[in-house]
Amino acid sequence: MRIFGVLFRLAWRNLWRNHRRTIIMLGAIGVGVWAMIFMTALTRGMVDQMITDSIGVLPGHVQMHHPDYQDDPSIANRISISDADLKDKFDDAGFEAWASRVRVPAIITSERESRGVTLLGVDPAAESEISFFDYEGVEGRFLDDAADKGIVIGEELADTLETEIGKRVVLMSQDPDNEIADRGFRIVGLYSASTKAVEEAYAFIGKTTAQKMLHIDDATTEVVFLGDDYRNVEPIYDAVTSAVDDSVSVRRWYEIDTYLGTMMNVMDGFVLVWVVVIFMALSFGLVNTLVMAVFERVREIGLMLALGMKPGSILGQIIIESMLLMTLGLAAGNFLAWATVTPLESGIDVSIVSEGMEMWGAASVLYPKLYASDMILASGVVLLLGFLASLSPAWRASRYEPVEAITKV
Amino acid sequence: MSAVRCVDLCKTYRQGDQDIKALDHVSIEIGKGEFVCLSAPSGGGKTTLLNAIGGLDIPDSGEVYVDGERIDNLSKGELADLRLQHIGFVFQAYNLIPVLSARENVEFVMQVQGMPAAERREKSNAILKEVGLEGLEGRRPAEMSGGQQQRVAVARAIASRPALVLADEPTANLDSKTADELMELFTLLNKHHNTTFVIATHDQRVMTYAGRLIRMLDGRIVDDIDQRAA
Numbered sequence: 001m002r003i004f005g006v007l008f009r010l011a012w013r014n015l016w017r018n019h020r021r022t023i024i025m026l027g028a029i030g031v032g033v034w035a036m037i038f039m040t041a042l043t044r045g046m047v048d049q050m051i052t053d054s055i056g057v058l059p060g061h062v063q064m065h066h067p068d069y070q071d072d073p074s075i076a077n078r079i080s081i082s083d084a085d086l087k088d089k090f091d092d093a094g095f096e097a098w099a100s101r102v103r104v105p106a107i108i109t110s111e112r113e114s115r116g117v118t119l120l121g122v123d124p125a126a127e128s129e130i131s132f133f134d135y136e137g138v139e140g141r142f143l144d145d146a147a148d149k150g151i152v153i154g155e156e157l158a159d160t161l162e163t164e165i166g167k168r169v170v171l172m173s174q175d176p177d178n179e180i181a182d183r184g185f186r187i188v189g190l191y192s193a194s195t196k197a198v199e200e201a202y203a204f205i206g207k208t209t210a211q212k213m214l215h216i217d218d219a220t221t222e223v224v225f226l227g228d229d230y231r232n233v234e235p236i237y238d239a240v241t242s243a244v245d246d247s248v249s250v251r252r253w254y255e256i257d258t259y260l261g262t263m264m265n266v267m268d269g270f271v272l273v274w275v276v277v278i279f280m281a282l283s284f285g286l287v288n289t290l291v292m293a294v295f296e297r298v299r300e301i302g303l304m305l306a307l308g309m310k311p312g313s314i315l316g317q318i319i320i321e322s323m324l325l326m327t328l329g330l331a332a333g334n335f336l337a338w339a340t341v342t343p344l345e346s347g348i349d350v351s352i353v354s355e356g357m358e359m360w361g362a363a364s365v366l367y368p369k370l371y372a373s374d375m376i377l378a379s380g381v382v383l384l385l386g387f388l389a390s391l392s393p394a395w396r397a398s399r400y401e402p403v404e405a406i407t408k409v
Numbered sequence: 410m411s412a413v414r415c416v417d418l419c420k421t422y423r424q425g426d427q428d429i430k431a432l433d434h435v436s437i438e439i440g441k442g443e444f445v446c447l448s449a450p451s452g453g454g455k456t457t458l459l460n461a462i463g464g465l466d467i468p469d470s471g472e473v474y475v476d477g478e479r480i481d482n483l484s485k486g487e488l489a490d491l492r493l494q495h496i497g498f499v500f501q502a503y504n505l506i507p508v509l510s511a512r513e514n515v516e517f518v519m520q521v522q523g524m525p526a527a528e529r530r531e532k533s534n535a536i537l538k539e540v541g542l543e544g545l546e547g548r549r550p551a552e553m554s555g556g557q558q559q560r561v562a563v564a565r566a567i568a569s570r571p572a573l574v575l576a577d578e579p580t581a582n583l584d585s586k587t588a589d590e591l592m593e594l595f596t597l598l599n600k601h602h603n604t605t606f607v608i609a610t611h612d613q614r615v616m617t618y619a620g621r622l623i624r625m626l627d628g629r630i631v632d633d634i635d636q637r638a639a
């Protein structure tokens with residue numbers, strides 16, 4: 001271990017021997033690492049928001065349905081457990097929030113247009129924890145309770161239907177006997193969402209109103225559960241599955257929305273690829289610097305070997321030098337990333353470009369997310385690859401012939 | 410048991426289409442505590458012989474023994490250990506590590522040996538004083554004169570008290586006064602610690618300090634004089 005002291009000292013001094021070269025390398029590593037983390041933070045923010053929004057709108061973290069509901073989301077495939085029993089099971093089970101809903105396809109018709117929508121019969125008290133939009137932001141008002149007789153639709157849908165608050169619309173769907181079930185509603189509120197697609201998709205009515213309209217007593221078609229982190233849904237999943245039997249199917253959000261689930265995994269892969277790609281660019285500079293440094297020091301490395309230092313120590317010395325360079329560059333890059341991302345975490349207005357991105361669910365304000373895990377990942381990858389990249393020059397140095405170094409005049 | 414024994418050493422270098430015999434059937438035996446001067450004109454084979462004795466270079470043929478142990482067939486790692494633990498070197502051409510101060514250079518070998526810091530410090534202090542470098546401990550090689558650098562190299566070679574010191578033209582960059590002081594220091598160490606010295610030189614004055622003078626020419630030993638008798 002004593003040898004480490006002298007190796008470290010040599011590495012550190014040698015690092016600062018060529019100030020200019022070291023500072024340029026530090027700058028390159030710093031900017032590279034900054035780019036890794038900054039880009040990652042942007043993309044993370046985007047995907048995070050996409051997932052959170054989407055989960056907030058629909059799936060929650062875990063959902064329960066009739067086993068056939070996924071193939072045919074009609075009223076025929078409703079949950080066999082009554083709403084009252086659900087309440088008994090889940091009210092005190094410790095979920096962040098849970099809600100049962102009636103969710104079926106329907107046609108909404110104004111006096112001018114009609115559109116297919118997803119009808120959501122909800123209990124506003126239960127949904128307030130789960131749903132995506134801010135209720136204060138609803139133009140007009142949201143539903144008061146499960147028995148509310150009004151309807152709340154998205155602003156975009158109101159435009160399409162050429163209707164507005166106070167006007168009436170008709171919802172039409174099927175009851176369990178395949179009879180037409182319809183009912184007129186007065187529009188009491190218009191919601192806005194981060195994307196127009198969402199604003200066009202859902203029509204909210206009271207849960208009991210929906211049950212009456214569809215003649216299903218107190219049955220529901222969907223139960224959603226919310227935990228505190230979409231990345232950690234197993235505990236909720238386990239709690240729900242253990243409380244029910246085979247008559248219902250329980251799924252995690254990423255099983256329901258496989259696109260989103262894939263997105264999250266792709267994102268993790270993307271971060272790694274991005275980090276590696278930037279590193280590849282950096283590694284040319286790094287290896288070049290080390291090769292130069294090692295070449296310039298043929299004689300003193302030979303001298304150290306001649307005095308009896310082990311080749312392994314020479315190898316270690318070069319690697320320590322490279323790791324020091326990496327560590328300083330990483331510190332600079334991480335700091336730079338932190339200093340630039342933190343002020344932006346309150347949101348970047350990207351509405352100029354967001355029109356084109358809406359189709360895949362992106363919002364017009366981007367909230368970069370700086371995750372410690374991403375910074376650690378980037379730093380870890382840089383250190384690991386830096387280590388690997390310095391092996392070859394270090395190995396070369398350790399193979400020098402001492403006699404050649406010290407006899408050259 | 411002798412400190413150094415060489416048996417029939419040969420080493421040939423190829424320069425262009427010419428073979429140069431740097432060592433031509435060299436056999437010598439040096440006893441423990443001897444003070445030997447190896448003298449030859451430039452190109453006579455002094456450095457080649459010292460390198461063979463110090464385990465830095467392997468001769469083409471012949472055997473080398475240090476402290477009775479045969480070394481010409483040792484592995485690189487074993488040779489490195491031998492050099493580190495038993496031999497002090499003053500090289501002809503390149504001696505100091507540029508990024509280390511005078512003191513750090515002197516302590517380098519001891520540090521690689523794993524000697525505790527306090528002990529190192531004590532030894533380097535004493536030796537730096539002895540070679541007259543007090544006050545210059547913090548200087549880097551580039552901030553010292555050639556003579557001062559040479560003295561740092563000598564200090565490093567003897568600081569860890571090796572049994573054998575191999576010095577290749579140690580006075581080459583020194584003025585005569587400093588050269589004399591250095592040789593007196595070598596003589597002192599030789600007497601007090603029974604350190605074996607083999608010093609390659611073509612400096613007449615240096616030779617007068619040696620108890621034994623071995624003359625070489627074109628890789629052969631031409632003369633071996635015990636000067637104490639004279």
Ligand SMILES: Nc1ncnc2c1ncn2[C@@H]1O[C@H](COP(=O)(O)OP(=O)(O)O)[C@@H](O)[C@H]1O
Pocket residue numbers: 407422423424429430431449450451452453454455456457458
């Ligand atoms: N690495 C080498 N390659 C070629 N020739 C060498 C090499 N080292 C030494 N020589 C030759 O061997 C001879 C002896 O060299 P050397 O031992 O350095 O002599 P000295 O130290 O007495 O000046 C010289 O002629 C020199 O040119």
Ligand SMILES: [Mg+2]
Pocket residue numbers: 452455456457501577
């Ligand atoms: Mg020589």
